[in-house]
Amino acid sequence: MKDSFIRFYSENAKWGEFSNFALYPVKLTGKVWPTSEHYFQAQKFEDKSYQDKIRKSASPMMAAQLGRSRKEKIKKNWDKQKDNVMYEVVMAKFSQHEELRELLLSTKDSKLVEHTENDDYWGDGGDGTGKNRLGKILMKVRENLRDAN
Numbered sequence: 088m089k090d091s092f093i094r095f096y097s098e099n100a101k102w103g104e105f106s107n108f109a110l111y112p113v114k115l116t117g118k119v120w121p122t123s124e125h126y127f128q129a130q131k132f133e134d135k136s137y138q139d140k141i142r143k144s145a146s147p148m149m150a151a152q153l154g155r156s157r158k159e160k161i162k163k164n165w166d167k168q169k170d171n172v173m174y175e176v177v178m179a180k181f182s183q184h185e186e187l188r189e190l191l192l193s194t195k196d197s198k199l200v201e202h203t204e205n206d207d208y209w210g211d212g213g214d215g216t217g218k219n220r221l222g223k224i225l226m227k228v229r230e231n232l233r234d235a236n
């Protein structure tokens with residue numbers, strides 16, 4: 088049987104719930120983060136006040152801009168941590184919102200792909216050559232939620 092693919096990117100398009108920019112708050116570290124993007128971007132930094140500035144930023148795009156700024160020093164082992172942080176926040180998001188958990192499980196065994204030429208690490212690079220780490224993490228979360236059912 089042929090694999091089926093679900094491609095997502097914009098939070099306003101079909102399957103946009105899978106984007107970290109989708110407006111689903113997550114509770115982690117005793118705080119509420121407006122989106123999974125806010126949490127992910129803040130974890131790049133040791134500085135708690137900068138983390139809080141990201142948490143309070145007005146949109147996921149602003150959180151991403153602050154997180155991508157290199158005016159603040161990022162954690163020196165960030166590259167080694169980032170996949171674990173992404174798993175942690177994606178699992179929190181899909182566990183804390185029942186409708187999201189159901190949506191993710193409804194995709195069964197479809198391959199989930201963040202489809203964008205803007206990102207060849209978290210996404211597929213637009214032509215399938217990217218690592219699609221976000222899609223792979225979503226599939227891991229799906230497997231773990233399914234096993235917990």
Ligand SMILES: Nc1nc(O)c(N)c(N[C@@H]2O[C@H](COP(=O)(O)O)[C@@H](O)[C@H]2O)n1
Nearest residue numbers: 107108124154155201205206209210221
């Ligand atoms: N909306 C959007 N625009 C971009 O330019 C992107 N690269 C992405 N991908 C998402 O970016 C987040 C991680 O970014 P960095 O590690 O700071 O580059 C992650 O949520 C990707 O899914 N999205």
